[in-house]
Amino acid sequence: xxxxxxxxxxxxxxxxxxxxxxxxxxxxxxxxxxxxxxxxxxxxxxxxxxxxxxxxxxxxxxxxxxxxxxxxxxxxxxxxxxxxxxxxxxxxxxxxxxxxxxxxxxxxxxxxxxxxxxxxxxxxxxxxxxxxxxxxxxxxxxxxxxxxxxxxxxxxxxxxxxxxxxxxxxxxxxxxxxxxxxxxxxxxxxxxxxxxxxxxxxxxxxxxxxxxxxxxxxxxxxxxxxxxxxxxxxxxxxxxxxxxxxxxxxxxxxxxxxxxxxxxxxxxxxxxxxxxxxxxxxxxxxxxxxxxxxxxxxxxxxxxxxxxxxxxxxxxxxxxxxxxxxxxxxxxxxxxxxxxxxxxxxxxxxxxxxxxxxxxxxxxxxxxxxxxxxxxxxxxxxxxxxxxxxxxxxxxxxxxxxxxxxxxxxxxxxxxxxxx
Numbered sequence: 531x532x533x534x535x536x537x538x539x540x541x542x543x544x545x546x547x548x549x550x551x552x553x554x555x556x557x558x559x560x561x562x563x564x565x566x567x568x569x570x571x572x573x574x575x576x577x578x579x580x581x582x583x584x585x586x587x588x589x590x591x592x593x594x595x596x597x598x599x600x601x602x603x604x605x606x607x608x609x610x611x612x613x614x615x616x617x618x619x620x621x622x623x624x625x626x627x628x629x630x631x632x633x634x635x636x637x638x639x640x641x642x643x644x645x646x647x648x649x650x651x652x653x654x655x656x657x658x659x660x661x662x663x664x665x666x667x668x669x670x671x672x673x674x675x676x677x678x679x680x681x682x683x684x685x686x687x688x689x690x691x692x693x694x695x696x697x698x699x700x701x702x703x704x705x706x707x708x709x710x711x712x713x714x715x716x717x718x719x720x721x722x723x724x725x726x727x728x729x730x731x732x733x734x735x736x737x738x739x740x741x742x743x744x745x746x747x748x749x750x751x752x753x754x755x756x757x758x759x760x761x762x763x764x765x766x767x768x769x770x771x772x773x774x775x776x777x778x779x780x781x782x783x784x785x786x787x788x789x790x791x792x793x794x795x796x797x798x799x800x801x802x803x804x805x806x807x808x809x810x811x812x813x814x815x816x817x818x819x820x821x822x823x824x825x826x827x828x829x830x831x832x833x834x835x836x837x838x839x840x841x842x843x844x845x846x847x848x849x850x851x852x853x854x855x856x857x858x859x860x861x862x863x864x865x866x867x868x869x870x871x872x873x874x875x876x877x878x879x880x881x882x883x884x885x886x887x888x889x890x891x892x893x894x895x896x897x898x899x900x901x902x903x904x905x906x907x908x909x910x911x912x913x914x915x916x917x918x919x920x921x922x923x924x925x926x927x928x929x930x931x932x933x934x935x936x937x938x939x940x941x942x943x944x945x946x947x948x949x950x
Contacts, residue, residue, distance in 0.1 A: 571610075595738075596731065782892045809825065864878075912934055
């Protein structure tokens, strides 16, 4: 990873459309004179945003806009996590312990006067039921840090996991026999609200940031290839009714060799908006088939580091039979989210059946699976051992072969396929 600052004029990288947008004043900020961060700092934005499940380029552009208005030359010394947390919501559910009572038979005898059996019951508490009483939403950096009694100055870029652990610890300290506090950290998808209300960015600059995000501008600027010229070549199956598992498999293989990028998402129907990461790819495939991604149903438990893979793990059901019960469309994870340490990554892939008796998994993976035209990584089908370049769904070969990968935890997304 390079650490040298780059001050290449941004205007050289603008497409004609984006250049025209700036000339017409669709964005207040004029970025024609400077690049705001080194490649190393851009990676820090990607790392933090991946951990928290927020869009790295929007976070980075927001800091760049505010730096420009504050006459600062770059964002090299900024801490990305402070802005990334603005895109998070801490949900705190407060439960009350409500006693559960049952009438227990403690005695029985025959009453001669009544000429019948008499049964004596005693009402006793047999347990408790936790009843949700209140839900509080703590939106943004200051409220989340206040919850864990941390200051902005005490947070570093590797604190994403530590913040989640601290939230769990506070919730545990507040809990008692009568009350239980359950906390969840998730992403605020109302980007315009965050940019405007929490980060103080003007409406024009918000539109500019969203346009840059949609155009995948920063991804191109920092060397992540965008296959614009290949979009017309891919053939994505059109799903007109209930999707079958075969439909999902055909969708998954339709973008083999599509490029990887940490934090890359494209939650829309149609060709991806840009490079994808592993969980972004899984969501994209399911969106084509069902109109909604796996992540939409995910809620990461307290104490588990938030990430795209963790969200999808908990949005899916455990497959009781393990590998023996796998069906096309099921998900495999290399690690259990509770075992992912700070600074580590999990990985997710989609099961496609078998090739030569081995499990076949399609996944969007990083540099270790890349090649000259896809140095950052790509989509492809891997087996647990050996290399593979056979797409058994379409019956064709692709180049170059993908390396092997082993998934250890198997989950089934909560979708109903036609024909099941």
